[in-house]
Amino acid sequence: MSAGSAMSPQLASKADIARGFGNARATYEGASRLQRLMGNTMLEIVQSQTRQSGFSGRVLDLGCGTGWYTRKLAENGPAFFVMGMDLSPDMVAHAGANASPDIAWVTADAEAIPLPNQSCDLIFSNLMIQWCANPVEVLRECRRVLKPGGRLAVSTLLEGTLRELDQAWRLADPGQTHINRFEPEAVFREAVSRELPGAEIETRNLRLPYASPLALAAELKQLGAGYKQAGRRRTLTAPSRLRAMCQHYPKPETGPAEPQSGVMASYEAAWVYWTCRESGDKT
Numbered sequence: 001m002s003a004g005s006a007m008s009p010q011l012a013s014k015a016d017i018a019r020g021f022g023n024a025r026a027t028y029e030g031a032s033r034l035q036r037l038m039g040n041t042m043l044e045i046v047q048s049q050t051r052q053s054g055f056s057g058r059v060l061d062l063g064c065g066t067g068w069y070t071r072k073l074a075e076n077g078p079a080f081f082v083m084g085m086d087l088s089p090d091m092v093a094h095a096g097a098n099a100s101p102d103i104a105w106v107t108a109d110a111e112a113i114p115l116p117n118q119s120c121d122l123i124f125s126n127l128m129i130q131w132c133a134n135p136v137e138v139l140r141e142c143r144r145v146l147k148p149g150g151r152l153a154v155s156t157l158l159e160g161t162l163r164e165l166d167q168a169w170r171l172a173d174p175g176q177t178h179i180n181r182f183e184p185e186a187v188f189r190e191a192v193s194r195e196l197p198g199a200e201i202e203t204r205n206l207r208l209p210y211a212s213p214l215a216l217a218a219e220l221k222q223l224g225a226g227y228k229q230a231g232r233r234r235t236l237t238a239p240s241r242l243r244a245m246c247q248h249y250p251k252p253e254t255g256p257a258e259p260q261s262g263v264m265a266s267y268e269a270a271w272v273y274w275t276c277r278e279s280g281d282k283t
């Protein structure tokens, strides 16, 4: 997780990422099964901590997308001043149009959060940092804007995510990348431990069923989460290549846990929970 990652030359531009998600704003929530699974896990933990401690204060949903979790966090009542922040102006406009006027909405980059030091009590960020060129900078920014005693809850996806789709594309279209970069777990753990001392890191392998490889590809498109790296071929997913990808997609093994029809996709999920002891400092 460094600024000069080996993958840097192929990183998607922020403009491409913002445009991709913005274009998917109307279809995103209907397709966000994985996002709900991971975000709900984190929300339950955050809500149980805030209820126990009688929490009140300023809450930031970083990379808020359509504002699903921004709205959930705001439901905690007037003790919470809630702000949703996202790179995509279209996502932010869409989120704001569907929410209470009490929520503040800001278009901004999580790698340069436009908030003062020690100004937030809770930062919630579901499945955003894997889209950042420099996730370490996001962790630093969170540390900077959190007040002492403030809490951070972050989820992300690690290397091995969508490995079946990656394998199928490698066979169908050798030499071309079709899957976004995901950080290796060891690199992620080392960066989190360095930037957020004492953070709890939980990882889990999640597998979701799909009617077909095409259904998986369609879901990624509806989410705005398709492959976006710079220099990709314009006709990357031409129909003949998609057909070849489907032929190479691994079939589920037979067994009680496997679907009778369709395919599975793997996601390497990670959650980070951290309490800031001394803002700005590595304690």
Ligand SMILES: C[S@@+](CC[C@H](N)C(=O)[O-])C[C@H]1O[C@@H](n2cnc3c(N)ncnc32)[C@H](O)[C@@H]1O
Pocket (backbone or CB within 6 Å): 017, 018, 021, 022, 032, 035, 039, 062, 063, 064, 065, 066, 067, 068, 069, 085, 086, 087, 088, 091, 108, 109, 110, 111, 125, 126, 127, 128, 131, 132, 225
């Ligand atoms: C997979 S969506 C998650 C949205 C929301 N957190 C949810 O759980 O539904 C990722 C979001 O992160 C946003 N994003 C990507 N890079 C970002 C950055 N550098 N700063 C802020 N937001 C970013 C995208 O625009 C997109 O809305």
